[in-house]
Amino acid sequence: xxxxxxxxxxxxxxxxxxxxxxxxxxxxxxxxxxxxxxxxxxxxxxxxxxxxxxxxxxxxxxxxxxxxxxxxxxxxxxxxxxxxxxxxxxxx
Numbered sequence: 001x002x003x004x005x006x007x008x009x010x011x012x013x014x015x016x017x018x019x020x021x022x023x024x025x026x027x028x029x030x031x032x033x034x035x036x037x038x039x040x041x042x043x044x045x046x047x048x049x050x051x052x053x054x055x056x057x058x059x060x061x062x063x064x065x066x067x068x069x070x071x072x073x074x075x076x077x078x079x080x081x082x083x084x085x086x087x088x089x090x091x092x
Contacts, residue, residue: 002058003050008041009066012059015040034059 015037016029023029035056042053 002052002054002062004062005047005050007044007047008049008054009062011041011044011047012037012062013066016063029060029063031056031060034063 016023016033019029019033019036022033037059038054038056041047041059042049
């Protein structure tokens with residue numbers, strides 16, 4: 001299992017934002033995009049990576065997980081009678 005640090009996720013997200021046209025409307029990127037994101041993470045000298053270098057497959061798995069979490073938060077936020085803020089979450 002890959003260990004992801006916040007700095008690695010930041011590089012991943014910035015890379016995907018820069019290449020969002022290749023993801024289409026649904027954010028479904030191709031393996032070359034995931035591979036280039038992994039290369040961007042692995043070559044960023046400011047990141048202290050824990051574990052093995054990131055691969056395209058690891059990046060795809062992380063992106064899928066981030067999208068799932070985002071979509072679950074959006075469902076919760078849109079429910080009547082529930083509170084969410086981006087700093088404290090649900091406050092539970």
